[in-house]
Amino acid sequence: MMHLPKEYLDDLLVRMTHHSCAIENNTSTFSEAVSILLYRVIPGEISVHEFYEIENHRLAFNYIIENIDQELTISFIHDVHSLLMDRLDHEKGHFKSHENAIVRATFSTASPKETPSLMDQWLLNLNNRIQKAKSSDDIILSICSSHIAFERIHPYADGNGRTGRLLMMFLLLQNQVVPLVIPKENKLEYFQFLEEQNAEGFTVYAVSTIEKEKQRYKAFLNSLPKE
Template sequence: MMHLPKDYLDDLLVRMTHHSCAIENNTITLSETVSILLYQMIPGKVSVREFYELENHRIAFNYIIESINQELTISLIHDVHSLLMDRLDHEKGHFKSHENVIVGATFPTASPKETPLLMEQWLLNLNNRIQKAKSSDDIILSICSSHIAFERIHPYKDGNGRTGRLIMMHLLLKNRVVPLVILKDQKHKYFQFLDKQDTEGFTVYATENINKDRQRYNAFLNSLSKE
């Protein structure tokens, strides 16, 4: 397991929460996110729903950190979704019961009937690929490919993007790779990777950003060693 200093985790929590929620159109700013998550101060203009989106993400993020050494299972994925959608969706922690559509996407999502089997197959394929991976590059490729497949299945009524991005974090950390933070201003590029099933492009993008975040992670480690 990677050593995860508290300051690094706080930094990762704020950035993951802000950008992942902003990709889903949450309007709370980065500085407001810091106030809410690290100092428990809620700006007056923040809506109840947007506050719960951030607060739920904090709880789900901490659950991921606590579960790093656990194998990824459908049950764990349901738990993450349930935490993310608490007080927001009555179907939290359960696969979708009705058809859903990704706004602007050119592909159909899986039907409710086929979703459970597709997710079992998805998990089996993911685990097989990771077990056969010979390098961190192979790990990143496998996780990027699985993320695209997860989002195209779109197994939940709502919260699929946030759930999928936290699952990526779990998988990367479990395999000793620094997490990928997808920035909100790169939302269009990210959605194109999903829409076109561009695993190669997404993997290149992810690798570049993970390398940048690895430098950030090392800076936190260096500052810790100097204390």
Template sequence: MNNLNKLLTEEYFQDLLVRMAHNSTAIEGNTLTQAETISILLHKVIPKTMNEREYYEVKNYEKTFNYIFNNKDEFSIEKIKKFHYLIMDNIRDDNGKFKKSNNSIIGATFETTPAYQIPYVLKEWLDNYNYRIKIAKTNTEKLEIILKSHIDFERIHPFSDGNGRTGRIIMIEQCIQENLDFFVIPVNDKWKYINFLQNENGKDFAKWCIELQKIENERIKNFYNNFKENHDR
């Protein structure tokens, strides 16, 4: 976050939590609106009768979000499994565990990594990421490495379900670890995002995410200005 760290407010983090939860679950087909997500996460009120799975898909972001921002342990395979454990709690009995059988992505033109290879392939993925991020010289280069690792993670598809949500949480974790600006993938641009993944188009993906970072930074400033105005009265 560089010099924006001092501008982060509680209201901004609440806003970020809601948008992360809404957009990331909506990309996967969750039908709850952002207003309903606010009601669940901030007001602790269930606004209507709803599908139990959709409720937990949103609700699980609260504890996952808190874990991301309060746990300073190094980025690791165990941490990735913890992300999946939290985000899929009350949804799947195998949360936090690698897939036991092979899976596929609807419409994908490639096969995901076979189940028996997951521990080895994911370790190789993490080692490659750590090496590349260590020698990166600029923030743009770091962002490109993070996005390339996201593309590769989704192609590995290490869990039976929840790979997209876990992968997008990992990107936030990586941005925190590398002190980079946040960004949220908007559901309205779902197909642009999916095309970047399908085509392994890391360069254009990075250009787009830089624009998303600029949008996020403006939100941070706006929340800070509102906070300052209210406390200076």
């Protein structure tokens, strides 16, 4: 796995958590996220629900980093979801048991009955595409395409977006690519990629955003003490 300095991981944790939760309408500020994630101090203004969204994201993020060499399995995905949704969803770590929908989406998500088989096929297709990838751009395309498919299946009652974005981070890091951090300011553009199943457009966006992330990552590497 690529070298990930603690300073970079702390920076990535805050940005991933703040923006991913904000995309799902968490209203806490960036400074409040820093306070909770890095200083372990709970701001007085934040609600209990929004605190747990942020704190749980920290736990899921750390679980992924600690298990970055592990094979991606349905069980692993359940573990990530369970950490994300602890104290927030009684179905944490289990596929949905009732029909669900995405607000403002024009497409229907998978039914609870078909979700397990669709997720097995999703995982098989993802692994096949990554194995056949010949470049980092091919890998990014495979991961972006799989993310769109994951969100359209919407396998869990809640927490699908946060789970899916953390899985993208996991897959990119496993393939020696820095993570994709989608800023909350790009929420509508991101949702449009999902709505239109626009894997090519999403990939162009991701490649450009990842290129900026590479520069940030290199800056942290350059700041390390020279031996």
